[in-house]
Amino acid sequence: MKKKEDFRIMKKVGILTGGGDCPGLNPVIRAAVKYAVKEGYQAVGIKNGWKGLVENDTMELGLKAISGILPKGGTILGTSRTNPYKKENDIKKVRENFKAMGLEALIAIGGEDTLGVANKLSKEGFNVVGAPKTIDNDLSCTDVTFGFDTAINIVTDAIDRLHTTAESHHRVMVVEVMGRHAGWIALESGIAGGADVILIPEVPVDLDEVCSAIRKRHSGGKNFSIVVVAEGAQFKEGTMVTQEEKLDAFGHVRLGGIGQRIGDEIEKRTGNETRVTVLGHLQRGGTPTAFDRVLGTRFGIKAMELVLKKDYGKMASLAGNKIIAVPLEAAVSELKTVDMDLYNIVKILFG
Ligand code: F6P
Numbered sequence: 001m002k003k004k005e006d007f008r009i010m011k012k013v014g015i016l017t018g019g020g021d022c023p024g025l026n027p028v029i030r031a032a033v034k035y036a037v038k039e040g041y042q043a044v045g046i047k048n049g050w051k052g053l054v055e056n057d058t059m060e061l062g063l064k065a066i067s068g069i070l071p072k073g074g075t076i077l078g079t080s081r082t083n084p085y086k087k088e089n090d091i092k093k094v095r096e097n098f099k100a101m102g103l104e105a106l107i108a109i110g111g112e113d114t115l116g117v118a119n120k121l122s123k124e125g126f127n128v129v130g131a132p133k134t135i136d137n138d139l140s141c142t143d144v145t146f147g148f149d150t151a152i153n154i155v156t157d158a159i160d161r162l163h164t165t166a167e168s169h170h171r172v173m174v175v176e177v178m179g180r181h182a183g184w185i186a187l188e189s190g191i192a193g194g195a196d197v198i199l200i201p202e203v204p205v206d207l208d209e210v211c212s213a214i215r216k217r218h219s220g221g222k223n224f225s226i227v228v229v230a231e232g233a234q235f236k237e238g239t240m241v242t243q244e245e246k247l248d249a250f251g252h253v254r255l256g257g258i259g260q261r262i263g264d265e266i267e268k269r270t271g272n273e274t275r276v277t278v279l280g281h282l283q284r285g286g287t288p289t290a291f292d293r294v295l296g297t298r299f300g301i302k303a304m305e306l307v308l309k310k311d312y313g314k315m316a317s318l319a320g321n322k323i324i325a326v327p328l329e330a331a332v333s334e335l336k337t338v339d340m341d342l343y344n345i346v347k348i349l350f351g
Helices: 025-038 050-055 088-100 112-123 148-169 184-193 207-219 258-270 280-284 290-308 328-333 340-350
Strands: 011-017 041-046 058-060 103-110 128-132 172-177 197-199 225-230 242-247 253-255 274-278 314-319 322-327
Touching: 011 025, 011 050, 025 041, 025 103, 025 290, 041 103, 050 088, 088 103, 103 112, 103 290, 112 128, 112 328, 128 290, 128 328, 148 172, 148 184, 148 225, 148 280, 148 290, 172 184, 172 258, 184 197, 184 225, 184 340, 197 207, 197 340, 207 225, 207 258, 225 258, 258 274, 290 314, 290 322, 314 328, 322 328
Parallel strands: 011 041, 011 103, 103 128, 128 314, 172 225, 172 274, 197 225
Antiparallel strands: 041 058, 242 253, 314 322
């Protein structure tokens, strides 16, 4: 005998993950699906970010699909950097598929790009809410994004490991980390790992200063140094180091390479043997920390709560220890760069 619910038309909520993946996406998906199912909704997984809405590519997202995903890194839905507003035909398909899928609402999990699209769609009248993701922690209106804690723990562990080999070989170790145009990862992992120099996009890099800090340290008896540099740090002259000129669909360049440039200069100017480590996508892989699992779970629940309350155009956010709702518009309007009070701690520590 069929269950009573089978004769009802279930309300549908779509869920997608867009942009660079990060640990904590699956906990958000899991929590949102659990809450949706509990409230009698059918959750529809949109595959590969906005690309899935363009191509009508979906997957079943019931309790079976989310079983066991809490500790898994990445996203079971897949992701892409597709910007549907780039092509008129793509955004047309998004509008059509949103309606054809019969979605009452959509939960978009992503950073400034994905949530920027969510905001535009919401302004067009589509029922969209968001959850803030990114290892970069550069999204406004939330104290922190999920994924960041895992990333800084990975980087801190790497710095700890580099310390022992740097000390044994009496070398300078330069570690290049991600974070795009914000220095959160470099700053917090640099503080946690006890780095000797921390270079972030918010403060222009002065190579004379970097080298004199290393010389001072070494003349004071230390025979090694650790330098953490954010991939988006810029030289005083305003030059940024990129891997290629090409821009992605959201207008971003691929950053990377500043670590080697700085390492070469340090070795040339100070005479200290220097090695460079680029942590790259290691910072985004693997299992989320307990903090990111809890935060992701809270964001997933809040996002679904916003759907239930029909409080659209909002994003789940962490304020102090509370999860609140903030307008998507405010969250994507400007990049959250590092807190200079935090940076000042570094200035005190490093003299
Ligand atoms: O935004 C997250 C991030 O990991 C940045 O820190 C980095 O610059 C970028 O994504 C790398 O992008 P991709 O995965 O496309 O190489």
